[in-house]
Amino acid sequence: xxxxxxxxxxxxxxxxxxxxxxxxxxxxxxxxxxxxxxxxxxxxxxxxxxxxxxxxxxxxxxxxxxxxxxxxxxxxxxxxxxxxxxxxxxxxxxxxxxxxxxxxxxxxxxxxxxxxxxxxxxxxxxxxxxxxxxxxxxxxxxxxxxxxxxxxxxxxxxxxxxxxxxxxxxxxxxxxxxxxxxxxxxxxxxxxxxx
Amino acid sequence: xxxxxxxxxxxxxxxxxxxxxxxxxxxxxxxxxxxxxxxxxxxxxxxxxxxxxxxxxxxxxxxxxxxxxxxxxxxxxxxxxxxxxxxxxxxxxxxxxxxxxxxxxxxxxxxxxxxxxxxxxxxxxxxxxxxxxxxxxxxxxxxxxxxxxxxxxxxxxxxxxxxxxxxxxxxxxxxxxxxxxxxxxxxxxxxxxxxxxxxxxxxxxxxxxxxxxxxxxxxxxxxxxxxxxxxxxxxxxxxxxxxxxxxxxxxxxx
Numbered sequence: 001x002x003x004x005x006x007x008x009x010x011x012x013x014x015x016x017x018x019x020x021x022x023x024x025x026x027x028x029x030x031x032x033x034x035x036x037x038x039x040x041x042x043x044x045x046x047x048x049x050x051x052x053x054x055x056x057x058x059x060x061x062x063x064x065x066x067x068x069x070x071x072x073x074x075x076x077x078x079x080x081x082x083x084x085x086x087x088x089x090x091x092x093x094x095x096x097x098x099x100x101x102x103x104x105x106x107x108x109x110x111x112x113x114x115x116x117x118x119x120x121x122x123x124x125x126x127x128x129x130x131x132x133x134x135x136x137x138x139x140x141x142x143x144x145x146x147x148x149x150x151x152x153x154x155x156x157x158x159x160x161x162x163x164x165x166x167x168x169x170x171x172x173x174x175x176x177x178x179x180x181x182x183x184x185x186x187x188x189x190x191x192x193x194x195x
Numbered sequence: 196x197x198x199x200x201x202x203x204x205x206x207x208x209x210x211x212x213x214x215x216x217x218x219x220x221x222x223x224x225x226x227x228x229x230x231x232x233x234x235x236x237x238x239x240x241x242x243x244x245x246x247x248x249x250x251x252x253x254x255x256x257x258x259x260x261x262x263x264x265x266x267x268x269x270x271x272x273x274x275x276x277x278x279x280x281x282x283x284x285x286x287x288x289x290x291x292x293x294x295x296x297x298x299x300x301x302x303x304x305x306x307x308x309x310x311x312x313x314x315x316x317x318x319x320x321x322x323x324x325x326x327x328x329x330x331x332x333x334x335x336x337x338x339x340x341x342x343x344x345x346x347x348x349x350x351x352x353x354x355x356x357x358x359x360x361x362x363x364x365x366x367x368x369x370x371x372x373x374x375x376x377x378x379x380x381x382x383x384x385x386x387x388x389x390x391x392x393x394x395x396x397x398x399x400x401x402x403x404x405x406x407x408x409x410x411x412x413x414x415x416x417x418x419x420x421x422x423x424x425x426x427x428x429x430x431x432x433x434x435x436x437x438x439x440x441x442x443x444x445x446x447x448x449x
Contacts (some may be wrong), residue, residue, distance in 0.1 A: 042251035085243040155210040164332035181206040187239040
């Protein structure tokens with residue numbers, strides 16, 4: 001399987017080179033950190049721009065993410081997950097923090113995907129399917145029941161809290177929680193099934 | 196917290212959809228049940244797979260240079276003391292009265308919480324809709340509250356500045372805090388929102404304001420005898436998890 005131009009064996013026997021680069025960066029190896037950047041920065045930037053839309057802010061957040069990654073590289077534990085997951089988790093948290101701060105300032109330019117989802121009109125899902133294309137996890141999204149997909153897309157790509165999602169979907173908080181839990185569980189089986 | 200409740204929080208945590216106080220519940224439960232770490236790791240990996248399912252976008256070449264330049268001077272943190280998660284360690288915040296100063300501060304808060312009852316509470320309709328654009332969750336919530344049969348509101352002064360109104364509906368289970376005219380703060384400060392239960396403030400996170408220093412946010416509905424409060428804290432909120440100054444606003448669902 002080829003991910004980001006790197007051939008990653010299907011059986012997972014050989015590690016993603018990003019894992020090794022991050023492990024070396026944790027001991028102060030700046031060249032390894034540059035390697036990590038080259039391997040994953042487009043992935044990270046793709047996620048940030050999807051959540052934030054604004055390009056200038058996305059560049060600032062990209063910088064925040066990699067500076068945090070450098071400073072806290074020692075917190076990476078390869079037994080608990082991949083470098084890819086670790087870095088994307090930081091990127092998503094920072095992008096969401098930024099979108100929440102800036103949406104308060106602007107009362108609110110919704111991100112494209114979230115706006116279309118929030119409006120319950122026919123044809124919306126085609127646009128979302130186009131917005132969120134490719135990749136096995138997103139194929140998994142397509143397999144989710146509509147209510148679960150909506151809740152997860154609003155959270156992950158829209159940056160909304162579950163309280164906000166409950167309001168936007170006019171659905172009780174407990175129901176939103178259940179949809180997200182069930183949806184993520186189902187996604188996981190899809191992601192694993194194609195691995 | 197049982198494992199099923201924890202799994203619900205873990206999924207929301209992985210999508211960064213928890214409020215700060217729920218995030219603390221999550222961290223505390225994980226610290227108490229380290230065997231649940233595997234649940235968290237799986238959920239984070241699944242969420243990250245969502246992030247890798249969208250197209251990569253190459254950042255500008257200048258970004259690489261400025262990041263690699265910046266780390267030349269940037270020290271690295273030591274490894275975490277125990278194999279905990281990437282969640283900031285805030286678990287010690289509930290330690291009782293770690294210093295006399297904090298104990299004194301807490302007494303002050305108890306007194307304030309007791310005085311909440313005297314705050315003006317009025318029920319009124321919502322002249323706010325025109326201020327806000329559609330599809331903003333706060334706007335949607337205000338519109339829903341407006342038509343709720345059991346809508347209430349409670350207004351309180353902001354110290355040295357404007358006033359704030361809490362709108363809520365028990366039947367909807369929703370509450371919105373609208374603060375107009377917050378006091379000026381420095382660039383390295385933020386407003387932080389708290390819920391006061393039994394006299395103990397618990398952070399609901401940073402309250403972001405617009406350029407006119409007005410803020411609106413969805414919030415928890417304070418129960419009987421509880422109140423919401425706002426303090427001015429350092430940028431990002433009080434690192435100790437407890438307020439470091441007296442509130443500029445206290446409002447209850449009286």
